[in-house]
């Protein structure tokens with residue numbers, strides 16, 4: 264089923280490197296409407312919970328440390344076919360493999376520090392959006 268919403272985070276490397284405005288511009292230019300947005304910093308407990316699906320992976324500790332290393336921008340985005348279209352806009356996990364014109368190709372540092380998150384399914388988009396936003400924060 265095509266969904267209308269996805270969830271994203273601009274990750275600490277993107278903000279540290281001064282790419283927040285340029286990435287938000289790419290998102291809006293691609294036709295996504297911002298339904299909710301906040302500038303925040305994940306606690307260790309929040310980062311562990313958000314990425315708990317990766318708890319057994321060797322990079323989990325590094326991922327939690329990185330995601331709590333500085334502020335992020337979290338947002339809910341709306342567009343027809345939002346999940347798949349946003350994954351196409353951000354590109355492959357590893358920027359070395361990401362297509363030209365994608366956010367990760369343009370702004371990610373590495374496979375770990377890869378600038379942006381995008382939900383991988385409708386179900387996760389709903390879970391991740393609810394993780395960060397209450398109903399009154401979504402417009």
Ligand code: ADP
Nearest residue numbers: 322325326355356374375376377379380381383
């Ligand atoms: P995606 O974010 O593209 O959906 P995954 O769900 O596989 O990718 O991984 C979640 C996040 O974990 C990635 O975006 C990246 O920040 C980090 N990550 C994935 N693989 C590695 C790796 N091999 N080494 C370090 N960090 C990784």
